[in-house]
Amino acid sequence: MAIFxxxxxxxxxxxxxxxxxxxxATGSYVDRYGLNRNSPAIDVGIQPLGVPSGVLSSVMRxxxxxxxxxxxxxxxxxTYPFQRGxxxxxxxxxxRLDAALLGDMPTLLAAAAGNVLIVGLVKQSPTAIVARxxxxxxxxAGKRIAYVEASSAHQTLLQGLSSAGLSEKDxxxxxxxxxxxxxxxxxxxxxxxxxxxxxxxxxxxNSEVNRIVFRGSSSDYFVVSREVAKRLPQAVNALVxxxxxxIEWLRLSQRNQEKAAQWVKDDAETFSGKKSDISxxxxxxxxxxxxxxxxSAPRIIVNPRAQPPLKNEFDFLKGLGKLPAxxxxxxxxxxxxxxxxxxxxADTRLFETxxxxxxx
Numbered sequence: 239m240a241i242f243x244x245x246x247x248x249x250x251x252x253x254x255x256x257x258x259x260x261x262x263a264t265g266s267y268v269d270r271y272g273l274n275r276n277s278p279a280i281d282v283g284i285q286p287l288g289v290p291s292g293v294l295s296s297v298m299r300x301x302x303x304x305x306x307x308x309x310x311x312x313x314x315x316x317t318y319p320f321q322r323g324x325x326x327x328x329x330x331x332x333x334r335l336d337a338a339l340l341g342d343m344p345t346l347l348a349a350a351a352g353n354v355l356i357v358g359l360v361k362q363s364p365t366a367i368v369a370r371x372x373x374x375x376x377x378x379a380g381k382r383i384a385y386v387e388a389s390s391a392h393q394t395l396l397q398g399l400s401s402a403g404l405s406e407k408d409x410x411x412x413x414x415x416x417x418x419x420x421x422x423x424x425x426x427x428x429x430x431x432x433x434x435x436x437x438x439x440x441x442x443x444n445s446e447v448n449r450i451v452f453r454g455s456s457s458d459y460f461v462v463s464r465e466v467a468k469r470l471p472q473a474v475n476a477l478v479x480x481x482x483x484x485i486e487w488l489r490l491s492q493r494n495q496e497k498a499a500q501w502v503k504d505d506a507e508t509f510s511g512k513k514s515d516i517s518x519x520x521x522x523x524x525x526x527x528x529x530x531x532x533x534s535a536p537r538i539i540v541n542p543r544a545q546p547p548l549k550n551e552f553d554f555l556k557g558l559g560k561l562p563a564x565x566x567x568x569x570x571x572x573x574x575x576x577x578x579x580x581x582x583x584a585d586t587r588l589f590e591t592x593x594x595x596x597x598x
Contacts (some may be wrong), residue, residue, distance in 0.1 A: 268325055271318050273334035279316040280308055280466075280473055283326040283338035286319050286505040287417045289435045289516075290361050290525040291339045291458045296501040297484040302595030304480035313473045319509040321415050324388035330354060336466040337477060341390030341434070342551055343560075345459045349573035350552070350565035355467055356573045357478055358536035360458035363528035365394040366438040367452040369430035370423060370445075375452050376402035384414040384422060384431035388560075391416070393551060394454030395432035396558060401452065417510055420444055435524045436516040444515075457547070460536070467578065478578050479589035482536060487594050489530050495522040497596075537583075538574060546571065 273281060284295035298304065299317045308315050318335070320326050323344030329335040331353050339360050340348065348354045369378060375398045385395050399405055412428055419431040420441040431437065434456065441448045460481050467474050487494055499521035506514050529535055538547055548570060555561045582589050 268320070268329070273318070273329050275333035277316075277334075278312055279314050280470070280477060281329075281334065281336050282315065282317045282477070283320050283323075283329065283335045283340075284317050285321075285323065285339060286502060286509050287321065287415070288458075289502065289521050290529040291341075292502040292506060293488070293498050293521065293525045294360055294460075294481070294484055294529070295339055296505050297487065297498050297596065298477075298480050300501065300596050301480045301483060302597075303483070303590055303593065304476055307476040308473060311470075311473050311476070313470060315477075319505070322386045322389050324386075327388075330461075330463060333463060333465055335463065336470075337460070337462040337474075339458060339460055342457050342459070342548060343388055343390055343393045343555065345461060346548055346552055346555065346561065346570060347388065347565075348461060349548075349570045350561060350567070352566070352569045352572075353464065354461040354573060355464055355576040355578060356538070356570075357460045357462055357576070358481065358579045359529075359532065359534070359538050360460050360536075361528040362457045362532050362535070363435065363455075363524075364453040365391045365432065365434045365456045366450045366454070367395060367398045367430055367432045368419075368423065368438050368441045368448055369451045370426075371447055371449070373430075373449075373451060374402070375399065376404065378402075378430055378451075379404055379408050380410065381429035382410045382412050382427070384412045384419045384428045384433075386416055386433070387413060389416075389434075390456035390458070391432040391434050391454075393555065393560075394452065394456060396560070397454045397554070398432070398452035415510075417506070417512075417514070420515065423448065435528065436520060439520055439524065440515050459538075461573075462578065464573075467576070474578065475582065475589065478582050479591055482579070482582055482586075482589075482591045483594065485529070485536055486591055487596065488525065492522070495525060495530075498522075499525070536579060540574070547574065 286292040323340040326338045330348050385392050416433050416437050419433050419437050422428050424444055462474055496518055499518040503514050
């Protein structure tokens with residue numbers, strides 16, 4: 239397991255930790271991070287096993303401008319890799335994490351509880367149910383389906399099953415790390431899985447018999463703790479500026495995208511302890527498709543004539559009992575109503591979002 243720290247440049251501290259991919263065993267790696275709400279650092283939860291979320295965080299944590307600014311404030315940057323967004327929620331709730339990159343279902347859970355501000359968009363893409371043999375979703379009744387609980391892909395699985403008149407009780411759910419799903423499908427240990435990129439692309443490349451049988455729309459978001467936004471506004475501004483800067487730098491050139499693809503591949507392999515099957519070209523292509531080619535990104539577009547972002551997901555998940563009964567949509571609206579990103583984009587010179595300092 240790797241804890242990714244930072245000084246002026248990038249430092250990786252590798253710890254030998256054995257952990258289970260099952261959701262019940264999250265403490266076997268998260269607890270070892272020693273996260274502390276009284277830490278002076280800006281502690282950020284990242285997901286190096288996902289693309290483009292992992293690409294963005296790999297760029298941000300190598301940002302020399304960010305590292306220097308936070309160090310000067312006495313709030314150095316520390317980033318912590320997580321298997322899934324749901325594992326970050328307790329630490330966001332009690333102040334041990336200050337910011338995170340999350341899928342839509344964990345974002346809703348954290349925002350509805352009043353713990354975070356939703357700053358901006360990290361990706362907008364389909365998640366997928368992948369099955370062997372091209373079976374329809376209805377044919378998965380009684381089958382073993384791998385999933386990551388309380389993730390954007392879990393939401394897609396729920397939507398797919400619902401479309402076929404099925405529920406979770408009609409299938410055999412297998413909790414699994416997302417990077418292990420393609421190989422488990424190939425070995426016949428599962429008949430299908432629900433996941434985000436790059437797992438679907440890897441599975442489709444592995445075998446012609448693998449097919450996407452359902453697609454759902456999902457988004458990832460960059461969130462910051464409400465408490466730290468009040469307590470350390472300058473540090474949060476520096477972090478949000480680095481988030482904007484990373485997207486701008488990635489959009490500049492294919493060379494930058496390929497460099498970032500190598501960084502996230504290295505980070506993912508350090509975290510998982512095994513070689514990644516995805517190519518740099520695939521990582522770069524997914525990043526362009528799901529983040530860089532979205533004209534509004536990093537802004538979250540609100541259309542006054544349509545349902546607010548995340549509202550359909552909120553209603554769907556609450557109807558299935560996947561959100562607490564007292565989950566508040568007003569809290570989610572409030573979380574999206576912050577002006578952190580607006581203020582950064584309004585003064586790009588002050589926040590230096592067009593100046594870059596990344597490793598060569």
